[in-house]
Amino acid sequence: MKTPHSDPTPDLHTVLVQNLGLAIAEGTLQANSVLRLDSLEKEHNVSRSVVREATRVLCSMGMLESRRRLGTVVQPEETWNLYDPQVIRWRLASSKRLDQLQALNELRGAIEPQAARLAARRASLEAGSDLVSLAARLWAAGHGGNQDEFLRLDIEFHAAVLRASGNPMFSQLHNLVKELLTGRAEHGLMPHLPHHEALQLHVDVASAIQRGEAESAHAAMSRIVEQFVEEMAEIWSKHHAPGEDS
Amino acid sequence: MKTPHSDPTPDLHTVLVQNLGLAIAEGTLQANSVLRLDSLEKEHNVSRSVVREATRVLCSMGMLESRRRLGTVVQPEETWNLYDPQVIRWRLASSKRLDQLQALNELRGAIEPQAARLAARRASLEAGSDLVSLAARLWAAGHGGNQDEFLRLDIEFHAAVLRASGNPMFSQLHNLVKELLTGRAEHGLMPHLPHHEALQLHVDVASAIQRGEAESAHAAMSRIVEQFVEEMAEIWSKHHAPGEDS
DNA sequence: CCGTAATTCAGTATGATTTATTTATGAAGA
DNA sequence: TCTTCATAAATAAATCATACTGAATTACGG
Structure with a gap:
């Protein structure tokens, strides 16, 4: 081999x-x-x-x-084509990494809630059930402390919601979300135990989509992204005492 | 020459x-x-x-x-890189044009309200004033029935809001909005007189941004995009009696 | 069944030529 | 003398043609 x-x-x-x-x-x-x-x-x-x-x-x-x-x-x-995957990677690798991360988070904050809303309107019963089951496994992995599995399912969950939006331009941004989630994990910006609220919110998104409750889905997804940014900022500020960078 | x-x-x-x-x-x-x-x-x-x-x-x-x-x-x-300007044009030129238009409108519906929200948080006093004055001229052009001028200012207004968001990825989408607005105009999908409500909403967005009222800015911009889609759909259905396509 | 050779493309290298654009030149006109 | 305009020279990209390298696959022979 x-x-x-x-x-x-x-x-x-x-x-x-x-x-x-x-x-x-x-x-x-x-x-x-x-x-x-x-x-x-x-x-x-x-x-x-x-x-x-x-x-x-x-x-x-x-x-x-x-x-x-x-x-x-x-x-x-x-x-520049700021949405080109390569350009995104180059900017993340550059010294303007933090600016780029912020821009990407804001983009995500705009897209994902809207995607959740559309998914609630459009998702088939089957897709809805899949999301609910995915969220359940995510919840379990979070409570079980299985970090790798949690990350994997988290990525898969967000990709599934984007796909369920039925908008190919949204679906494609699953790579983006993936980079943000893995990036956070790789840089130790993830809490050891995912917040209970975050876990619950994922379940909420899934069930709202399944039931076709567009505005609930939108609201819950908004909270997820907000929390994500807050957590990252919080842990970031702890890691970086005044005077540090990179 | x-x-x-x-x-x-x-x-x-x-x-x-x-x-x-x-x-x-x-x-x-x-x-x-x-x-x-x-x-x-x-x-x-x-x-x-x-x-x-x-x-x-x-x-x-x-x-x-x-x-x-x-x-x-x-x-x-x-x-495919669905965000590449060329790819967008090719898809708009293809037989899937309507699907692409819908996708772009949904994207716009996700981005612009969020951009307005961020602009309200970040815009300088000067940028805020510029927006207000732009909105005023837009309002005047709308009431004066000056279609070309209206279109020009509309494009400029939305570009300015996106720029004021401070997020380069948002700013870049001004081309998108431009294509949508000109596309609507070119295909006769624009009401002869812009709706009064739409004109007022542009003014609302500008003044909300100027005052730093993020949620109002978000709400008003959301309405603008919603209305845009509704109007287009309405006129579209009138033009296309059952049994037509292209 | 496995290892080796032949095949078939894309990938790379290089020289020669064409074309668009700028800059320089120079002659005619004010 | 200074402008104006057409024309020529210079430059670097754009194109063409050909040769060669190398990786992946298929075919072959043991």
Whole structure:
């Protein structure tokens, strides 16, 4: 058996996209900087095709714009595709990580309650039951102190609600929520025991959706997100005594 | 003076991205179809580099995935970047236009009220005043029956609120709102005279933001979006007697 | 059944050529 | 002298064509 999780050496253009994307997101490559393709070739020791493909991708993300006779120009943040998964990751990896986290939390705060509301209006009986059972298992895992299982079910629950909204644009944000939840766990910003209220709220969301009570579903989901942010902020402030960062 | 709005012949790779993107969004190229680079070369009469750059871009949008020895495979909708401006346009141009419009309206319904709420908490005095004055001009244009001016100001108003939210991910969605508003106007789905209530609601949003009344701002903006959808649906149903589509 | 070779694509490299755009140039006109 | 405008030169991206590398799959032979 070969090692199951060894990335089989990513393609060169992928690496270059990564490098440039990170540098632009970080600000190392400032807006309005001009890059020339042939210098990128030499700096990164790759061929023109690789450079072209990479820059082309970054152009479509709004991070570059290539103009004849000028070069390819680094674009300001306003034109980036802030919803592109890669851009999100780059921003999370940059020094503006906290700003990005806040933006993502606010986005989540806008989307998830609305998704819950729509789910309550649209979810099939089956989907409703699935959500209720998911919430029950989540509740059990929370009370049983099984952190890994709790995280897994939490992610699955929120993905299920988003999916039940019937709006593909909402469904797609399950990746977002996933990143936020795992991010919180990885950085030790999660309380050892999930708050009882939070557990109950998940159950409330599920049963409201099952019963078609749109406004209750919306309200409960709003509380979940609010609590999430509050908890994170609280534990964050404990961890970070004045004078720290990163 | 040369004609000001003549596109200077788009680059070949751009055209190819467009063609393939449209075909995939439409479903002409179904998920799991396999494309080969050299056949694309011949079919579109372009060189290898053009094909590679185009497919690379579509890969980064999640619409293609290229695998060695296999070819490049068309991906299902779930993996597309539904927030990419190009993808949004392609979906709006496809036969699923109505579904996409609904999804976008629901997204807007989630984002804008939350943006108004945050704007109320964060907007500077100056930004608040600007909003109020913008709303006043909007109100005047609405009452004066100046449709073009009304549309222009409406777009500007919503963009300003999104910007005032302080969340760049929200700000970026001003393009979305713009497309929805202009789309409505272009398709004759706009009442000749904007409803008085709608005009008043815009004023309400602005003054709530100026005063820092987050919940009022949220509520008023919610009503605006609700009304927008209702109006569109109403006029839509009048235009489309039973048995029509397109 | 397993290991090896052949096959088949995408990935990379490189040289030559075309095209759009800016900048420089210069001639005609005020 | 200074403008104006057309024209030419320069530059870097865009395109084309070809060759070569490498990974994954299939076919083959033991």
